[in-house]
Amino acid sequence: MRLHGYFRSSAAYRVRIALTLKGIAVENVPVNLLRGEQQGEEFRRLNSQGLVPVLQAAEGTITQSLAIIEWLEETHPEPALLPRDPYLRARARSFALTIACDVHPLANPRVMKKLRADFGADEGQTNAWYRHWVELGLAALETMVAPAAVDQGVCFGTAPSLADICLVPQMFNARRFACDLTAMPRLVAIDQALTRRPEFQAAAPERQADFQTP
Numbered sequence: 001m002r003l004h005g006y007f008r009s010s011a012a013y014r015v016r017i018a019l020t021l022k023g024i025a026v027e028n029v030p031v032n033l034l035r036g037e038q039q040g041e042e043f044r045r046l047n048s049q050g051l052v053p054v055l056q057a058a059e060g061t062i063t064q065s066l067a068i069i070e071w072l073e074e075t076h077p078e079p080a081l082l083p084r085d086p087y088l089r090a091r092a093r094s095f096a097l098t099i100a101c102d103v104h105p106l107a108n109p110r111v112m113k114k115l116r117a118d119f120g121a122d123e124g125q126t127n128a129w130y131r132h133w134v135e136l137g138l139a140a141l142e143t144m145v146a147p148a149a150v151d152q153g154v155c156f157g158t159a160p161s162l163a164d165i166c167l168v169p170q171m172f173n174a175r176r177f178a179c180d181l182t183a184m185p186r187l188v189a190i191d192q193a194l195t196r197r198p199e200f201q202a203a204a205p206e207r208q209a210d211f212q213t214p
Contacts, residue, residue, distance in 0.1 A: 001026040004046065004054040006033045007208035010104060010169035011065040012053040016203035017165045018069045022076050026055075030210035033109070066100055069162060081165065083157035092156045095144050095163035099170050103137030107173075131179045138174065141167075142184040150186050153193030160194065168194050172205065 003019070003026045005012030019026055031037045031052050038050045046054045047063045055062045055071075062068050073081050082089045105111070107130045115121040115129060145155050155163035171191040174181060181188050194200050205211055 001058075002029050002056040003027070004029045004031050004043070004056070005052045006031050006038075007205045007211045008173075009033065009052050010173050011051075011100075013169035013172070013203060013205065014065045014100075014165050015053045015055065015068050016208075017160075017168065017200055018072055018081060020199040020202045021079060021081065021160060021165075022072060024072065024076060028209065030208075032210065066096065066162075069165065079159065081160070081162050083159075083161055085157070088156045091144065092161045092163040095141060095155055096166040098137065098141060098144075099166040103134060103170065106133040107177075127177055130177045134170070134174050134177070134179050135183075138170070138179070138181070138184050138187060142187050145186050145190065147186065150189045150193075153190060155190060160197070160199075164190070164194050167191060168200055 001024070003012070003015060005015065005028065007030070031043060033052070037043060038047075038052060043054075044050055046056070046061055049063065051063070053063075053065055053068060055068045057071075062071055069081065082092055112126045112130065115126050121129070149155055152158055154160050155167060167187065168191055171181075171187065195204070201207065
């Protein structure tokens with residue numbers, strides 16, 4: 001399998017975490033988003049949207065991080081990335097989808113670029129936009145995890161799940177843009193516990209071959 005991604009892409013980061021949790025080795029193919037490699041003809045043949053991640057498997061090509069993770073879960077079911085309890089499974093999916101569908105799209109680099117190009121927003125204004133939506137989303141997510149989750153070190157259940165896979169990259173980017181996390185002590189504590197795990201460390205942006213300092 002080949003994973004096309006970018007070290008700082010939170011969507012690609014999610015897939016890397018899922019792969020390391022399941023112990024699946026892949027060939028990582030860097031796609032430099034800053035140089036616009038995702039818009040090139042060769043990459044567009046893999047994903048017409050021009051987005052990462054893209055997973056090439058024997059069966060074919062899969063796009064969208066949550067679809068890739070779902071496929072990994074179905075084809076490599078152990079260790080499971082969702083709690084066994086149906087209610088907790090639904091809660092984990094709800095948490096993950098809040099990040100992937102509600103928070104991430106509003107703070108995506110494409111949106112920031114559009115704000116600058118079409119509306120004349122400067123860096124301070126685009127960063128304020130990012131912080132507003134991410135802080136709003138994380139505040140809602142804070143209420144979704146029980147206080148006991150802090151002791152477990154995961155959002156739901158007793159092992160890392162899809163919720164945690166989505167949380168850690170979002171927290172990474174929240175810190176990169178200096179978001180105020182004081183209202184999210186549970187998320188901060190869970191994120192700290194997760195990032196101490198070797199699987200999460202191996203997937204971290206700074207551990208990738210294409211890592212670049214800002």
